[in-house]
Amino acid sequence: MKRSIKWVVVALILVLVIGGVLRAIGARRAHQAAAAASAKPAETLIELSAADVVRAKRRELAETLPVSGTLRAVDSAQLKARVAGELIGLTVREGDTVKAGQVIARIDPIEFHSRMRQAQEQADSARAQAEVAQRNYDNNRALVDQGFISRTALDTSQSNLNAALATHRAALAAVDVMRKSLDDTVLKSPINGQVSQRFAQPGERVGIDAKVIEVVDLSRIEVEATLAAADSVAVRVGQRATLQIEGGGALDPKSGERSVGATVVRVNPTAQAGSRSVLVYLELDRSTGFRQGLFAQGSIDVGRTDTLALPLTAVRTDKPAPYVQLVTEGRIVHRQVETGLRGQANGQTMIAVRGIDEGAVVVAGSVGTLRDGTAVRLAPVAASGGTPAAARSAP
Template structure:
């Protein structure tokens, strides 16, 4: 142990007053100045503050740890109590499922009844008249009268346009006159030929005159044949001056007005037959093997609310629409009431296959476990497990055909209600209890 003198300073330790000024630290110089001024030395309390702070932190930590443990213990105790309650209640729930009553909406139940099940494919497209014709002028002439307008319904044989007949009659008269003159010349040439033959037979005329007479008769006969054909053409042209409707329909366009001169082939009117329309539908190409002429198509038409129409597949295109995976299918639709018009948009379904009087249920009603497929069937105020045998699905899997296990009139749960179990009690909203 180090020895101390009477001042209590350890050996080798010198008072600041014994040190020269240059050897004093800043703190020692401040202490020396305070001593020279007669002030008491400043006590060093910084270590006390650090000690207090350390003690406070240690106490706070101890308090937090102690409180956290208590809270943790409290929470664990609550969880344990709840677990005990739950474990005590679980056997009761498992043992008594019938005590639970689940409310069901009428829409969550379905009554099984025989129905027509179908497999269909969606088809969309537009309507067009099955017969439409641009009526042309079949003779060059001036239009004297147009008797119809767009939208007019016409009968077969009804006069639509009248062309100028005066010029046509003059042409016909001229052709007839020319043919008549040639006919007279032919008769005269034939008479002369007969006379020449007689003279040649008696040796009174040379053989060359007989040849010349025969050539003249042949030429006149050929000219008369051509002229008679011209007469027939002129008569036909005169008939074509009356433009009539070739079939019953509606005028869809009027292209000329009275006074216009039209050449042969010029379009005068457009006529459509609306009694039968064609629905050009687009169907995904993957259904091609199942499509066939004669299949029924049920459709609704935009603009004709509340009415459904039925058509028949007439033909199927061998080529898909370019740039798509859709196949054109042409459907014939009868339109006796003329409710439909060309250009209307329609959407419908092609019936690929159907079965009458089959038992079908919604696909959501079918359940399955280790024992096989089943449904929840209503039995009074409970539902019971009813095993079923599935025949096949319809409507792209939305409907399941049941081969065995259900009878007409059975009521089943139609929705996938996972919380509903066999044996559960049910209460149907709105039913009299």
């Protein structure tokens, strides 16, 4: 009996010990879970101001085409020597103003005067021979009518007369040629303008077609621009363009801006060999203060399109496909979009997008990349004050 009581007591003690151990383990686990829960950081909440987001809206985009080229005068001419000889009387230099028909220089005419006299003397000699042949022919014809000579002799006289007349006409033509050469010794400016370059010096012997000076008329300036063949398809005569000229150009007294308007006046129908590019010519609205050879760049307005658009900076390209950071139900969602044409709206570069709804709230490009699923909150408009996005722990 005593032994059975002893075993019962031992069993009770074991049960109590085991229960205490189990309770201690449970308490430790609960404590660890509570400690882990208390140590877990609060979810980060990004507060976005009104300046940190944009809304997708339908906008009328001005479809533009970037263009660049070189300024050149519409009217320019290179004055070349039409005869060979010593250049005399050249006094104009770069920057001098000349008029159309103004004598610029001369080729020494002494040799050409001598040739002119020689050709005239030869013409006079040929005329005298033609007169002799004419008298012989008239005499032989009278003799043939009287029957004193044969018809063959008259035919010979006719041939001699024709040859003499032809020789006389050839001599007169030579006189005309020499007269033209003598006139060509005087070099005159073909257009009004300014001398842009002088290629020869007084006293220098120049050959035929040797360049003497170049004259440019700066009253009308155009831009010779090069476009890719695919881009040139959209360009039409009459389209408007806005250009900026190298070095700032001339200040427009009306608008106070240094940009200048231009109009497409010609499109070359042939692509250039090798590059396959197409030349487009734009005439400037004003030419004052510009010089030939300056560099110009800008854009041509090739059309307008009404489409859903976002600022170009709001479309992210750090992934294989373009996407936007969409704000949906207080979370950031990376939404892939399809982009279209670029254009200008209210002075800002916009891009057409597809894949989001009109009115969707998108994080602006001024805000950095946010992780997909990040919690965000839009600050009240009155309290935003245009401050940048700020991160703070959720309460």
